[in-house]
Amino acid sequence: MMEQLDPAGAASRARARDAEREGPVTQPTVFAPGEDKLSESELRALSPQDVLWRHRSGPALSDALIMMVDDEMLNIEMTQAFLQEAGYRHFVYTDAPEFAVAMMRKEVPAVLLLDLSMPKVNGLDILATMRDDPVLRHVPVIVLTISTDPHVKLKALAMGAMDFLSKPVDPSELGLRIRNTLAASAYREYLGHHDALTGLPNKQRYRQQVVDVLAAADAAGNSGALLHVGVDALGRINDALGRTVGDQMLQRIAKRLASCVQTESGGELSSEKFEPALFRYDGDEFAIVVPYMEGVHTAAAFISKLLEDGAVSYHRHGAPEVFVTCSIGVSVFPADGMDADLLMRNAGMALRHAKQAGRHRYEFFSPRFNEVAQSRLDLSAELRHAIRRDEIDLLYEPRVDLTTGLVVAAQSLVRWKHGSGRVIQGDELMDLAGSSEMDVALAEWSFDQMRAHTKNWRGAGLVPVPTGIKVSMANMLPSDLGYLVNAAISAGMDPRTISLELQHVSALDSLPAKETAAMEALRQKGVRVALDRFGCVASIAHLRKLVCDEIKVDPSFVKDLEQDGTAQAMLLGIADVARRLRLSCVACSVDTPAQLAFLRRNAWDLGQGAVFGEPLPGLAFAAKWLTRSGKPQRLPFPDGVR
The missing domain is CATH 3.20.20.450 (EAL domain)
Structure with a gap:
């Protein structure tokens, strides 16, 4: 989707065509002459599809929205053509900088290419507005400008710009800067929504998933459940064997639980829109969203399998084998509520009762838990x-x-x-x-x-x-x-x-x-x-x-x-x-x-x-039952007891 979203674009293109008729362009464009075309192998090296990294695929980077703000339409068109050849599919632009912030608020870009020297509203003004916006302040900005003043460069970087390139720009360098910026942003986003130890989606993602599943369940009129899976006595393992061993146990349990949850994909616990999903909820706790179930009995076998798979052992040479089990707390919607925070709290309460009742077991939430807990x-x-x-x-x-x-x-x-x-x-x-x-x-x-x-x-x-x-x-x-x-x-x-x-x-x-x-x-x-x-x-x-x-x-x-x-x-x-x-x-x-x-x-x-x-x-007690000699007192049995 390569598109223009501002009303001033037609006028700019007309000015560019008039300039071409009058003679060669004297002001440097975004690329130096002869550098707007790269060989196929050079383009492939810049392509997001060739970015193989741990947490985000190349196609996902290709779908990232790139926005450009520049008062010279020729620069925009050349950049658009270059990015399209490199494999980026979503590009929006404006040559009227006064509309730039409104466009970004309507659709937040993954990266912004920004010129500084523009009429009416310059690039520094846009950076200042972005810095004061709670959402736009996190958008990575790559500045492209003809200015060589080091004070201007420092000011732009101080106001939040991530990178600074002087025009004319080498296309290879621009392609690499965009690719690396997108990859870094995607990784930062990943870290914000995933647990570093297990790689599972984290508590924030869990809550959002619960909100989405509840909305779908309310519309469809079906039931589901939240399962909180807690590792029994993990603190004792950390104290006795060290946190490294405790972390290894958590990673093993996470893999086993993930395998168990994955087997339910497309099964009787899946809804039309959602599959069962596993999350890392807290220190020793995981969470599972079951988006659909016909009744409590439907989830019983799944819960039993989770208890079985959640039991792992650890053995180190010269030390006794250590066994670790899990307990599970379950809240059911809509029976236990349709508010995400309430259901999560109820599942956590049921988990605590399961552990107190003997561990390696599961408990369903009931309203009496609230009274007892309070x-x-x-x-x-x-x-x-x-x-x-x-x-x-x-x-x-x-x-x-x-x-x-x-x-x-x-x-x-x-x-x-x-x-x-x-x-x-x-x-x-x-x-x-x-x-x-x-x-x-x-x-x-x-x-x-x-x-x-x-x-x-x-x-x-x-x-x-x-x-x-x-x-x-x-x-x-x-x-x-x-x-x-x-x-x-x-x-x-x-x-x-x-x-x-x-x-x-x-x-x-x-x-x-x-x-x-x-x-x-x-x-x-x-x-x-x-x-x-x-x-x-x-x-x-x-x-x-x-x-x-x-x-x-x-x-x-x-x-x-x-x-x-x-x-x-x-x-x-x-x-x-x-x-x-x-x-x-x-x-x-x-x-x-x-x-x-x-x-x-x-x-x-x-x-x-x-x-x-x-x-x-x-x-x-001493006066009644203790003696100076140490000879025990004899207690008479009640009448009728022989």
Whole structure:
């Protein structure tokens, strides 16, 4: 498309024809005489089709819009002919510079060829206007002028011109300058819309794609989905093995996800206008736009395939093999909304719930996520202040040998009485701390409190019993935990009275050798390690990877055992596994005599819960359950329990 877009062109061409009749042109044109024609091989060297570069094809450069502003029509015609021969298809021009800015605002050029010495409006005026325009200021400008004044050249460059060529111009040089300028602009545009690490379209492109897909879906009346794919525990890999390894894992996952998405092109997840597309959304997160689906079941197989393909391993000589998995959050349109930002936020919220529920799984967004998320957000912010303001207490409850009734240990319990009157304690508080990255601070506070309580007990002549302390590993490495424990030991605590009850242990699935050694070093000092919430958050798979001394069964099993035969069978199965592995097994939340009777009938090891008494502050617990001799107190079982 070679066209003139200004009303003054006809007059200019007439002036040029009159000048030709009167005699030879004395003013230098854009090319020196004899240089307006190049050989075929020279033209081919300047052609955009021969630009082979990483991110943009030659044909795409050929389609770039080139604009020229020059008051001499002969210059424009010669340049137009030259560019057409070189392979550029889109050229617009004006020989009336007062219309130049309006033309550019109507259709922004990829590069502007600008003369400086023109009547009415000169090239410097145009540059000044472009510099003040938020869009035109980014248009590359190549100045073509007869002026040789270095001050003029510097002024043009200072006002934003990218290049400066004095007339007459060598056509080969002009062709190369245009080609290289277009290539550089295209690459800059690419970097602005693509992720440098994976080469995938970035978050900006993702949002635009969502807007476009939603508009098409609204017009067609069809459904679709946004999938946010998050890499599980990438931060731990970066901390343990270095960011280089983490980046390599991201690149591998990106390739596998891209292959999976590409197989759906033209399939049942494609709409008339759009195919499923993959984007790099954020640090450890990818996003996929599914433009069409007949129902949630349509995407189920695709989601399962993404989970499978998103699991990769890394093995370095002399180091253990590291496995990385992904989790997926899904928002569906129009059911979850038709606003791009809302749907993206909903998909991200669903992803966070998927990770909190155990990782390597997927979750669909539901409105209740909003309520839960807002509540957790408010509580997380307040928890930071609660620790500083001493609004949290560390209480203790007895742990009982169910065969003898002896109080053989204590269980610490973190309790927060919120200003609203709501009490947040135990596992609920640990989950809140883990999701808000307050778990490290809460663990440090718990150790400080337990150390002070133990010191008071010893000062009163009482013998402390082994005490379980809950520790979330969501944001903490074993080496960090080792630092806290060693500080407590250095302050006078007996390591044999410390029992670390580990929660959120999925974060420990891929640990380097030094971190595994840190946990084992604590056990060698006499510290006990327990796997908490077994059967729910922790599983048998974790027993194979984490050496421990004890398992604590998730409270849900004991809660349901009176009405649920399946819960009874599973509970007894867990006890059998523990015995075969020579591990202590603790039943948590034993709250009724019927639950206690069932456990005793089935020769259960240890139990704790409300049936043995409510949690007590440190001094009250010591007064009731600790002795000077160290001989454990015997707790009488409720009536009817044998």
